Each structure stands twice: as structure tokens, then as C-alpha cells.
Amino acid sequence: MDLEKLFRPKSMAVVGISKKNPLSPGRIVLLKNEFEMDVDVYGIYPSGGEIEGIKLYERLDKLPIIPDLLVIAVGPDDTLEYIKECGDLGIPTSVIIGGGFAEIGGKGKKRQEQLEKIAFENDIAVLGPNCLGVYAPPIVDTIFLPTERITRPPKGSVALISQSGGVLVDQFFVKFNERNIGVSTAVSIGNRAVVDEVMLLEYFSQVDQETSNIAFYLEGFKEGKAREFLQKAKESEDTVIVYFGGKTREGKVATQSHTASLAGNYKIIYNALRQHLVIQPHSERELLTSLKVYDVLSQRRNPFKNNVVTYGNVAIVSVSGGHAVLASDMLKKYGLNAVRFSPQEKRDLKGFMNPTAQEIASFNNPIDLTGSVLDTDIEDVIRYLSSIERIECIILLLLPYPPNISFQIGRRIANIVLSKNKPTVCFVPYVSKYSIIIESLELANIPVFHSIKETVQAVSALKHRTRVNNIKKGNYSWE
Amino acid sequence: MDLEKLFRPKSMAVVGISKKNPLSPGRIVLLKNEFEMDVDVYGIYPSGGEIEGIKLYERLDKLPIIPDLLVIAVGPDDTLEYIKECGDLGIPTSVIIGGGFAEIGGKGKKRQEQLEKIAFENDIAVLGPNCLGVYAPPIVDTIFLPTERITRPPKGSVALISQSGGVLVDQFFVKFNERNIGVSTAVSIGNRAVVDEVMLLEYFSQVDQETSNIAFYLEGFKEGKAREFLQKAKESEDTVIVYFGGKTREGKVATQSHTASLAGNYKIIYNALRQHLVIQPHSERELLTSLKVYDVLSQRRNPFKNNVVTYGNVAIVSVSGGHAVLASDMLKKYGLNAVRFSPQEKRDLKGFMNPTAQEIASFNNPIDLTGSVLDTDIEDVIRYLSSIERIECIILLLLPYPPNISFQIGRRIANIVLSKNKPTVCFVPYVSKYSIIIESLELANIPVFHSIKETVQAVSALKHRTRVNNIKKGNYSWE
Numbered sequence: 001m002d003l004e005k006l007f008r009p010k011s012m013a014v015v016g017i018s019k020k021n022p023l024s025p026g027r028i029v030l031l032k033n034e035f036e037m038d039v040d041v042y043g044i045y046p047s048g049g050e051i052e053g054i055k056l057y058e059r060l061d062k063l064p065i066i067p068d069l070l071v072i073a074v075g076p077d078d079t080l081e082y083i084k085e086c087g088d089l090g091i092p093t094s095v096i097i098g099g100g101f102a103e104i105g106g107k108g109k110k111r112q113e114q115l116e117k118i119a120f121e122n123d124i125a126v127l128g129p130n131c132l133g134v135y136a137p138p139i140v141d142t143i144f145l146p147t148e149r150i151t152r153p154p155k156g157s158v159a160l161i162s163q164s165g166g167v168l169v170d171q172f173f174v175k176f177n178e179r180n181i182g183v184s185t186a187v188s189i190g191n192r193a194v195v196d197e198v199m200l201l202e203y204f205s206q207v208d209q210e211t212s213n214i215a216f217y218l219e220g221f222k223e224g225k226a227r228e229f230l231q232k233a234k235e236s237e238d239t240v241i242v243y244f245g246g247k248t249r250e251g252k253v254a255t256q257s258h259t260a261s262l263a264g265n266y267k268i269i270y271n272a273l274r275q276h277l278v279i280q281p282h283s284e285r286e287l288l289t290s291l292k293v294y295d296v297l298s299q300r301r302n303p304f305k306n307n308v309v310t311y312g313n314v315a316i317v318s319v320s321g322g323h324a325v326l327a328s329d330m331l332k333k334y335g336l337n338a339v340r341f342s343p344q345e346k347r348d349l350k351g352f353m354n355p356t357a358q359e360i361a362s363f364n365n366p367i368d369l370t371g372s373v374l375d376t377d378i379e380d381v382i383r384y385l386s387s388i389e390r391i392e393c394i395i396l397l398l399l400p401y402p403p404n405i406s407f408q409i410g411r412r413i414a415n416i417v418l419s420k421n422k423p424t425v426c427f428v429p430y431v432s433k434y435s436i437i438i439e440s441l442e443l444a445n446i447p448v449f450h451s452i453k454e455t456v457q458a459v460s461a462l463k464h465r466t467r468v469n470n471i472k473k474g475n476y477s478w479e
Numbered sequence: 480m481d482l483e484k485l486f487r488p489k490s491m492a493v494v495g496i497s498k499k500n501p502l503s504p505g506r507i508v509l510l511k512n513e514f515e516m517d518v519d520v521y522g523i524y525p526s527g528g529e530i531e532g533i534k535l536y537e538r539l540d541k542l543p544i545i546p547d548l549l550v551i552a553v554g555p556d557d558t559l560e561y562i563k564e565c566g567d568l569g570i571p572t573s574v575i576i577g578g579g580f581a582e583i584g585g586k587g588k589k590r591q592e593q594l595e596k597i598a599f600e601n602d603i604a605v606l607g608p609n610c611l612g613v614y615a616p617p618i619v620d621t622i623f624l625p626t627e628r629i630t631r632p633p634k635g636s637v638a639l640i641s642q643s644g645g646v647l648v649d650q651f652f653v654k655f656n657e658r659n660i661g662v663s664t665a666v667s668i669g670n671r672a673v674v675d676e677v678m679l680l681e682y683f684s685q686v687d688q689e690t691s692n693i694a695f696y697l698e699g700f701k702e703g704k705a706r707e708f709l710q711k712a713k714e715s716e717d718t719v720i721v722y723f724g725g726k727t728r729e730g731k732v733a734t735q736s737h738t739a740s741l742a743g744n745y746k747i748i749y750n751a752l753r754q755h756l757v758i759q760p761h762s763e764r765e766l767l768t769s770l771k772v773y774d775v776l777s778q779r780r781n782p783f784k785n786n787v788v789t790y791g792n793v794a795i796v797s798v799s800g801g802h803a804v805l806a807s808d809m810l811k812k813y814g815l816n817a818v819r820f821s822p823q824e825k826r827d828l829k830g831f832m833n834p835t836a837q838e839i840a841s842f843n844n845p846i847d848l849t850g851s852v853l854d855t856d857i858e859d860v861i862r863y864l865s866s867i868e869r870i871e872c873i874i875l876l877l878l879p880y881p882p883n884i885s886f887q888i889g890r891r892i893a894n895i896v897l898s899k900n901k902p903t904v905c906f907v908p909y910v911s912k913y914s915i916i917i918e919s920l921e922l923a924n925i926p927v928f929h930s931i932k933e934t935v936q937a938v939s940a941l942k943h944r945t946r947v948n949n950i951k952k953g954n955y956s957w958e
Contacts, residue, residue: 028882145850146882149912151908165801166802169880174910323649399645
């Protein structure tokens with residue numbers, strides 16, 4: 001199946017347009033692609049005519065071309081007719097927005113079986129039914145919600161595949177945007193009657209050049225597909241991340257894994273995924289944190305060029321004692337350790353400080369520079385720590401409340417990180433007046449978080465990726 | 480000790496002002512109180528003179544009045560001299576900003592013992608040392624960080640007491656502001672040499688009229704004070720919430736409780752606190768969620784007048800199936816249950832819907848109204864559910880992405896809640912274009928959350944409070 005034409009179509013047609021209701025799904029999809037996206041768009045309407053200056057064709061076979069993609073926004077029985085027509089005309093891909101299939105059981109289930117039969121016989125890559133479809137900027141967007149109502153995430157390296165459309169546009173788009181995580185293609189798979197997680201994993205791993213990280217939000221594997229998924233995940237050159245949402249984790253995962261001949265409890269699934277080098281965040285927040293750092297590592301201007309966090313050895317630098325303690329407390333949970341400084345290193349560190357801070361700062365790791373700190377103290381400390389080889393990553397808890405920290409501090413730190421390439425993750429409070437500090441760091445692709453927990457999670461994510469990369473490169477295989 | 484004069488001083492003096500350094504802590508405190516707060520401010524400077532038009536007095540005994548409060552921002556040995564002088568002159572309260580006491584061990588510990596002796600002998604309410612002190616709007620603010628750098632929380636019903644100053648101004652002030660949680664007084668207790676959690680609990684319970692909720696962020700109880708704290712918590716008419724941060728929870732709590740003759744593990748402390756009607760959130764986020772709903776319940780215009788959430792019986796209303804599932808999954812963890820609807824109730828609910836949504840919406844609880852929903856459907860459903868007595872609380876997951884939901888929906892829901900007084904908590908995505916919906920609800924004091932988890936936590940918080948209130952009122956005593 002030609003998924004390339006599903007995600008990067010040159011042309012698309014839309015059926016299910018209402019002339020009366022400007023908010024009908026088909027009409028929204030028609031107009032948003034015509035006015036906002038790069039794909040060539042054709043509308044189908046039984047009596048022809050036009051909408052907002054777009055000519056409407058009476059039938060699919062009256063179109064001047066064979067479109068790469070057909071978006072179907074009609075009832076379930078008519079949907080089947082259109083899929084048949086795709087087969088007849090040679091339309092290679094389709095997004096089915098509407099429901100009325102397996103999710104309603106009974107006759108819906110039969111309909112879905114018919115749908116699968118037609119699609120596989122005619123080699124049509126059908127996405128859905130019962131889904132939002134594809135968001136692949138700048139080419140195509142089949143999400144039938146008005147663009148001005150949803151939040152579009154920035155462009156980037158993450159292919160995002162979700163079993164729930166609502167979770168995709170709300171939980172992910174909103175939070176990707178907040179965190180500045182970039183998406184290559186977002187896919188709502190709905191009932192995944194034809195195109196499923198295995199095909200998508202294969203496509204984004206092997207075909208799509210824009211994607212470096214493939215993230216799945218699933219409520220369970222498709223029946224019988226778990227083994228194949230695991231195998232493809234292990235072979236993928238991209239970083240594969242799977243998060244099971246909802247009750248799925250212990251519930252549906254277990255069920256699905258059973259039919260896929262894996263033992264029926266989550267621990268076994270967890271271990272199987274781990275062995276197959278799939279990264280599994282423990283929460284939705286950790287998923288977002290991981291994607292943020294992986295997206296950064298995929299940038300051409302990756303600030304952590306020599307990123308290897310094998311053991312999780314970190315140095316924590318804070319200007320607040322309480323924050324340093326909270327961060328330290330979390331290290332163990334995330335498999336990280338604070339390196340120990342030698343007496344000479346402590347003396348060196350102390351030597352960098354201004355006289356006032358020198359008296360009260362502590363250098364045990366966590367390093368507490370205190371509220372008496374100056375920009376130059378922070379700079380010198382970060383530069384020094386960057387040169388210590390056994391420190392794999394620096395956690396900088398940067399609270400700009402002390403009066404002597406300047407608003408240039410973000411740029412100053414960015415310059416050091418970019419010259420030293422030591423992985424450095426920063427906490428900066430999410431307060432609009434500090435946006436210049438946050439932006440200075442993020443413009444240099446240095447990830448900034450707004451909770452201590454996420455900052456620590458980020459290092460853990462770097463460690464997971466180092467492990468996966470080492471095994472994939474055959475460097476070693478440790479568990 | 481007269482804590483009223485510490486938190487509501489009519490006059491204050493500041494020692495430790497630098498004429499050279501505009502960012503010295505003493506100078507910042509002097510100026511921010513003079514220019515931003517209501518208290519009368521006097522500065523002390525050995526050679527007199529003035530700063531920014533404020534006359535400086537050479538010594539404390541040269542002041543024209545005896546101030547209610549002395550803020551001390553000098554080194555530790557000089558600090559002791561000033562505390563002695565407070566005793567001599569009859570200054571009843573003091574905030575000691577600087578460190579050099581018990582936290583550095585050795586001679587610092589001895590200094591702190593001296594400090595305690597003088598303070599108790601002379602009945603001086605000393606806050607600190609090694610603290611940020613008091614933020615009691617609009618009267619006094621001893622936080623030595625520039626106001627323009629920190630985020631001040633709104634005014635409200637919560638007395639907030641923190642063992643860490645950094646955590647207070649960053650984790651709490653920032654997040655109280657984001658969530659619109661109101662503070663009556665915020666206190667950074669530092670080494671709590673004299674004024675401790677027991678005195679503060681007593682003061683805010685019995686004296687302060689502005690406080691209805693007393694929240695503690697502690698790293699452990701003060702040695703020997705656990706029992707007294709528990710007793711006072713049980714007697715308090717306010718809602719008492721304690722959150723142990725950092726390693727404390729299993730670590731320091733255990734130590735402190737040992738010396739307080741309580742068995743040395745967290746589970747026992749947890750149960751003791753529970754028995755003494757202290758509410759204990761499981762995470763910092765849950766603490767914030769609880770305070771948000773308790774602050775709302777303390778408002779004169781409390782929208783949930785007949786708030787009784789005894790069993791945790793909820794109805795979930797969503798416009799996204801995925802969100803409904805995620806919320807349902809969390810109910811059990813938080814001790815809540817989805818009520819079952821009778822066939823008649825389901826028919827009634829279905830009857831409210833527009834024809835399109837009627838076909839696809841589901842009414843099992845969670846109710847999924849689907850993306851085809853209209854404002855009037857939501858209104859009718861909420862009004863109907865509000866009239867069902869066995870539903871104690873409604874969880875409304877309001878995603879305004881579907882095109883037919885209007886931007887008046889917040890106000891429309893608010894009107895129903897205000898007329899029915901059924902506790903209703905809402906999820907609305909945290910996206911600036913939806914601020915009109917969020918504000919419509921919050922202006923009516925209906926709490927809005929931006930994560931599904933926090934929305935569910937909010938109902939759990941209401942249930943905890945119902946339990947505590949019932950026992951305090953002697954209605955019954957169930958565990």
C-alpha cells in the first residue's frame with residue numbers, strides 16, 4: 001500500500017460536503033485544504049456547482065485527474081460504495097472520517113469486514129474509519145475541526161500516531177505547542193481497519209525522511225499484530241516510543257497481547273517492548289518530556305552533539321536549596337546518580353564564586369549557588385562542569401528571582417552549551433516575564449522545562465536513548 | 480506571642496540596609512514595603528541620612544515609635560544583638576532573613592539556642608532565621624527578592640506555610656497564580672527556631688479571620704511537635720492540609736515522628752494525620768488542585784452551596800470519547816464511582832440531543848456527547864443531571880473544538896451551576912483563545928482545570944473535605 005500518497009498527496013477529493021451547513025465535516029476539510037494547505041483539492045457534490053469559489057464535481061469519475069487521496073465524510077453504507085469506487089478508479093488512499101463500523105458492533109462489524117476486504121483486494125490504504133485522519137504540514141490536513149479552534153503543533157521530527165482523535169488534538173497538539181515539540185506527521189488511526197500501527201511504523205521508519213522519532217499512543221495492539229510490531233521496532237533506525245493510555249495499560253494491553261501469543265500481563269509486554277528497544281514512558285508527561293529532548297537531538301543544530309548518557313551521571317546546579325533537594329530526591333527513581341566531586345573540584349568551584357556567595361554556597365552536588373549568585377558565577381560553574389568527563393549531563397535549575405541574575409543569563413548559558421556540547425537541561429519558571437531567558441535557551445535548541453520533575457525525566461530519556469542506540473549499533477547489549 | 484503583629488503589623492523597622500548596593504536584601508525590603516505595602520516603614524542606618532526619600536534612623540531606640548515588627552538582614556552575630564534589643568525595647572515580633580544558625584551546625588547551632596532563649600524569655604515572635612518571612616497582602620511583604628521578579632498570587636482564603644522559601648515563591652506563588660488560587664498570608668518559616676508550625680496552625684485557626692484553609696509544605700515536623708500539631712489540627716475549624724515534600728516523606732518525617740514518639744514510618748504518620756482530620760494530597764499537583772476547590776468553597780459566592788460529596792458518586796460528561804475513558808479510568812484510584820443511569824434516565828438524556836448527535840452519542844456514564852454537540856444539548860444534559868440527587872458531582876470535560884460549540888458555553892454552564900448549586904468541575908484546554916470560556920466559569924467561581932487528572936482530583940478533594948466536615952460536626956465518624 002502506498003502510504004506516501006496518504007501522507008504526502010499531490011491531490012485529494014472530498015465527498016460529504018454540505019452546501020447548507022458551513023460546519024459540516026466534509027466542507028470544513030474541503031475549505032481548510034484549499035485555503036491553508038499545499039495539496040490540490042477537488043470537491044464532490046451530486047448536483048455540481050461551487051462553494052467559496054471552489055468548483056464541485058458531480059461524481060468521482062468526472063474529476064479531471066485520479067486523486068491521490070479521497071476523504072470520505074458520509075454515512076457508513078455510502079462510505080462502502082465510495083471505497084469500491086476507489087478500487088474501480090484506482091484511487092490509492094482514503095481517509096474515512098465517519099463511524100458506524102466495528103465500534104458499534106453488530107452490523108457495523110460486518111461493514112468493517114466488507115471494508116477491509118475491498119481495501120486489501122484493491123490495495124487501497126484506508127485510514128480509519130471513525131478517525132480524524134492525517135495532519136501532515138504543509139501538505140494536507142483532514143482533521144474536520146475548524147483550524148482556528150485547534151492548536152497546530154510546530155513542524156519537527158516526531159511522527160505521532162494516536163488511537164484517539166480527541167487525545168491527539170487536545171492532549172498532544174496543545175501540549176506539543178506549549179512545549180515546542182515538532183511534528184512531522186500526526187495520524188489518528190480510529191478503528192485501524194486497514195492501515196494499522198505496524199504499517200505506520202514501517203512507513204515512518206523506512207520511507208519518511210522527515211521523521212526521526214515515532215511515537216504511539218495506543219489503547220492496545222491490533223489483534224495479532226504485537227509480534228510484528230516488536231520486530232519492526234527493533235529494526236527501526238528511528239527512536240520508537242509507545243505509551244499505553246487509559247485502562248489499556250493493564251487491561252486492553254493484556255487482552256491484545258494474549259491473542260498475539262504474548263503472556264497476558266503488562267509486565268511481560270513491558271519487558272518485550274524493552275527488549276525490542278521501544279522506549280516506554282511511565283506517564284503522559286514523561287512521554288512529552290522524552291519527545292521534547294528527542295526532537296532536539298534530531299535537529300541539524302543539535303546542541304548535545306556528543307550526547308552519551310550511559311550511566312546517568314549528573315551534576316545539579318541550582319540557585320535554590322529547596323529545588324536542589326527536590327531534584328536530588330528524584331534521581332534514584334529515574335535511574336540517575338549525582339557524581340561525587342573531589343575536594344579539589346569543590347575548591348575549584350568555590351573559587352569561581354563572588355565573595356558573598358562563596359560564604360554560603362554549597363558544592364556537594366547538588367550545587368546550591370544561592371540567591372547571592374552573579375551571572376558570571378553560573379557561567380564559570382557550567383563551563384567547568386562541562387569539562388569534567390564523568391559528568392554526562394548537567395541539570396540547571398535556573399530561578400531568575402535573585403536580583404543579580406541578569407536577563408542575558410539564558411544566552412550566556414546557551415553559548416557555553418553550544419561550545420562545549422555537554423548535554424544540559426534547564427528548569428526555568430513558566431512566567432511570561434522570563435520568556436526572554438526561556439527563548440534564549442530554546443533558540444539554541446537547549447530544552448527548557450517548567451517543572452523539576454520533567455527536567456529530571458529529560459535526563460532519564462537521554463539515558464534510555466543512549467542504551468537503545470548502543471544496542472542498535474552493536475556496541476554492547478546490556479540490560 | 481503576638482503573631483497578629485507579625486502578620487498584620489502597623490509599623491515595621493528594617494536593619495541591614497546598604498546605601499551602596501541597591502539590591503541588598505534589607506534595602507529591597509525597605510523600599511518594597513514603603514512603596515507597595517500598607518505598613519509604616521522605618522529604616523535603620525548607623526549614620527542616618529536617607530534612601531529614595533525615606534529618612535533613616537541611627538538606632539532602633541531613636542525611632543519615634545516602637546515598631547510592631549523588626550526585619551533583620553545582617554550577619555548572625557549582629558542578629559543576636561538586635562533580638563536582645565527587641566527584648567529591651569519591647570518590639571514584639573521579628574523576621575530574621577539571614578542564615579548562619581542551626582543549618583550550618585557547630586557554632587551556628589549554639590547561636591540558634593541563644594536566639595531561642597532570648598526570644599522565649601522576652602516573648603518575641605521570631606520568624607526564621609534563614610527564611611523569606613511573611614507575605615501578607617496588602618499589609619506587609621518581607622520577601623527580599625524584587626517584586627518585579629516574583630509572581631504574587633491573588634488574595635484569597637489560603638494560609639500557606641512553607642519550610643522552603645524557594646519552593647514558596649517558585650512552586651507555589653507561580654502555580655497559585657496560574658491556577659487563580661488565593662492566599663491570605665504566605666509564610667516562609669526557615670529554621671523555625673521560635674515560630675513553628677504549631678503556633679502558626681493555632682494562629683490561623685483561631686485568630687486570623689481571612690483564612691479558611693491552612694496549607695503546610697513541610698520537610699518534617701519540628702522535633703517534639705507532632706502530637707501537638709495533630710491535636711490542634713483536629714480542633715481547627717479550618718481545613719488543614721499537609722504535604723510533605725522531597726525525601727522527607729519517607730525520610731525526615733520518619734525521623735521527626737520518632738522523636739515525637741510516633742512510630743517511625745510514613746504509613747503511621749499518614750494514618751495519624753488522617754485520624755486527626757488533616758487532608759494529605761499525594762503530590763504537589765494534587766495539593767494545588769485541593770487548594771483550588773477549597774478556596775472556591777470559601778468564597779462568599781460559593782457556587783456549590785449544598786456541597787456534600789460523601790460517596791464520590793459522579794457523572795462524567797464529555798464531548799470526546801478518549802477523554803471520557805481517561806477520566807473514568809482514574810475514578811477508582813481517587814475513590815470515586817460513576818453512578819449508573821436507569822433506562823429511563825438514558826432515554827431522557829438521549830431525548831435532549833440534536834438529531835445528528837442523538838445517533839452517535841452514548842449515555843452510559845461517561846456520557847459522550849460527541850463532536851456533533853450543540854450548546855443547548857450540553858445545557859439540557861447538565862441541568863438534568865443536576866436534578867438527580869444521587870449524583871454528588873458533575874465532571875464536565877469541555878473541549879471547545881467541535882464547530883457548533885459557541886464561545887458563550889462557559890457562561891451558559893455557569894448560569895445552570897449557579898442556579899442548581901450542584902458541584903461541577905470542568906476541564907477546558909489551557910489555550911489562550913479559549914480564555915473567554917475559562918473566565919466565564921471562573922468568574923462564577925466554578926473551578927476549571929487543564930488536565931483530566933486534576934479535574935478528577937478535584938472531586939476527590941471535595942470528598943475528603945466532606946468527610947472531615949462531617950466528623951467535625953459530629954454527624955458521624957466513619958473511616
